[in-house]
Amino acid sequence: MSGIYIHIPFCKQACHYCDFHFSTSLQNKGLLVNSILSEIDLRLNYLPNKKIESIYFGGGTPSLLSEKETFLILEKIYKLYNVSKDAEITLECNPDDLTDEKLKELKRLEVNRLSIGLQSFDEEELIWMNRAHTAKESESSVKRAQDRGFENITIDLIYGSKFSNLANWKKTLNKAIALDVKHISSYNLTIEEKTKLGHDFKLKKEVAIDDEKSSELFLEMINRLEKNNFIHYEISNFGQEGFFSLHNSNYWKGEHYLGLGPSAHSFDGQSRQWNVSNNNIYIKRISEKNESYFEKEILTEKERFNEYVLTSLRTIWGIDLNYLSANFNTEFVKHYLNQIEKYIKQETVVINDTTYTLTEKGKLFADKIASELFV
Numbered sequence: 169m170s171g172i173y174i175h176i177p178f179c180k181q182a183c184h185y186c187d188f189h190f191s192t193s194l195q196n197k198g199l200l201v202n203s204i205l206s207e208i209d210l211r212l213n214y215l216p217n218k219k220i221e222s223i224y225f226g227g228g229t230p231s232l233l234s235e236k237e238t239f240l241i242l243e244k245i246y247k248l249y250n251v252s253k254d255a256e257i258t259l260e261c262n263p264d265d266l267t268d269e270k271l272k273e274l275k276r277l278e279v280n281r282l283s284i285g286l287q288s289f290d291e292e293e294l295i296w297m298n299r300a301h302t303a304k305e306s307e308s309s310v311k312r313a314q315d316r317g318f319e320n321i322t323i324d325l326i327y328g329s330k331f332s333n334l335a336n337w338k339k340t341l342n343k344a345i346a347l348d349v350k351h352i353s354s355y356n357l358t359i360e361e362k363t364k365l366g367h368d369f370k371l372k373k374e375v376a377i378d379d380e381k382s383s384e385l386f387l388e389m390i391n392r393l394e395k396n397n398f399i400h401y402e403i404s405n406f407g408q409e410g411f412f413s414l415h416n417s418n419y420w421k422g423e424h425y426l427g428l429g430p431s432a433h434s435f436d437g438q439s440r441q442w443n444v445s446n447n448n449i450y451i452k453r454i455s456e457k458n459e460s461y462f463e464k465e466i467l468t469e470k471e472r473f474n475e476y477v478l479t480s481l482r483t484i485w486g487i488d489l490n491y492l493s494a495n496f497n498t499e500f501v502k503h504y505l506n507q508i509e510k511y512i513k514q515e516t517v518v519i520n521d522t523t524y525t526l527t528e529k530g531k532l533f534a535d536k537i538a539s540e541l542f543v
C-alpha cells in the first residue's frame with residue numbers, strides 16, 4: 169500500500185503558532201500547480217508497481233486551490249499511477265473556505281475525506297492564534313459538509329495554550345463529540361522558535377503551560393473520546409471503527425509514499441528525500457531542471473530501527489518483536505529487550521504475545537520511552 173502527498177503551500181494568513189512551509193502571497197499559485205504537475209512526471213519511477221491507496225492534499229491550505237487546479241493534479245495522478253478504486257482522497261480545508269459551492273466542487277472531484285482545521289471553538293483563542301475563521305464558522309462548516317454528504321470528516325484541535333484549562337477543554341471535547349465527526353486529531357501546542365508565538369515567548373510576552381496541566385488535558389481527552397466510541401490509535405489521533413486515517417496509518421506502518429510540492433517528504437523504504445521549502449526556488453528548479461529541487465539521505469540500519477521504534481510505539485499496533493527480529497541485527501534486538509523490561513515493570517508498556525504497546529500512563533512519556541529504546 170502506498171500513498172501520494174501533495175503539499176499546497178499557501179494560506180490566507182499566518183497562524184501565530186505555525187511553522188509549516190507556506191506563503192501568504194497567492195500570486196504564484198498557478199505557476200506552482202504547474203510545477204507540481206511537472207513533478208508528477210519527474211517522479212514517475214519513485215513508486216514502481218505500487219498500488220496507490222491514498223492521496224492526501226495537505227499544507228498550507230489546499231482548500232485555496234480552484235476546482236480546476238485540484239482536478240488537474242488528480243487527473244494526472246490517476247492517469248499515471250495505479251490508483252485503487254476505493255482510495256482514500258483527503259483534502260485539508262479551513263472552515264472559512266467550506267462554502268456550499270466549495271463543498272459541491274469537492275464532491276465533483278470525488279474527494280472522500282475532509283480534514284477540517286477547526287483548532288478551537290473559543291473566539292478569543294482563535295483571534296490569539298490568528299486563525300482566519302470564527303468559532304461559529306468552525307461548527308457550521310462541519311454541519312454543511314455533513315449535509316452535503318461527507319461522512320468521513322476529521323477535525324483538528326489544539327490544546328495547551330494559555331486559554332486551556334480543564335473546564336473549557338471539557339466543553340471543547342463535548343462540542344467536538346456533538347459534531348458527530350468520525351475522527352479527531354488533537355495536538356498539544358508547541359512553541360516553535362520561528363513563529364510569532366515563539367518570538368513573543370522569547371520576549372516573555374507569552375507563557376507556556378506546564379507539563380502537568382498538559383498531561384491532565386491529554387488524559388481527559390483520552391477518557392472522554394474513548395467513552396464516545398473513538399479509538400485512540402495514535403498518540404494524537406482518535407478514530408471511530410472504520411475511520412482511521414489510511415494515509416497517516418501507512419506512514420506509521422513504514423509504507424512507501426511519494427511527496428509532491430515544496431517541502432514535501434518522500435520515503436521508499438530505504439531512503440528519505442525532501443523537497444526544497446521555498447516556492448520560488450521549487451518552481452525555478454523544476455522548470456530549469458539543472459539543479460536538484462530535493463535532498464536525499466539513505467537511511468542506515470540504526471536510523472531505520474530508531475524510526476520504527478519511535479513511530480510504532482506511538483500507535484495501537486505497537487512494536488512487534490517478530491518484525492524487529494526479521495529486519496534488524498541481533499545486537500539491536502538484544503538492546504531493545506534489555507531496555508523494555510524496565511518499562512514493563514513500571515507499567516508504562518505492556519506486552520501482548522509479541523507486541524509491545526504503551527499503557528495510558530506510558531502514553532504521557534511516549535517520546536521519552538522511545539528515545540531510551542534507540543540504539
Ligand code: SF4
Pocket residue numbers: 178179181182183186187188190227228229262285
Ligand atoms: S496552521 Fe494551517 S492555516 Fe494556519 S498558517 Fe499553518 S498551514 Fe496555514
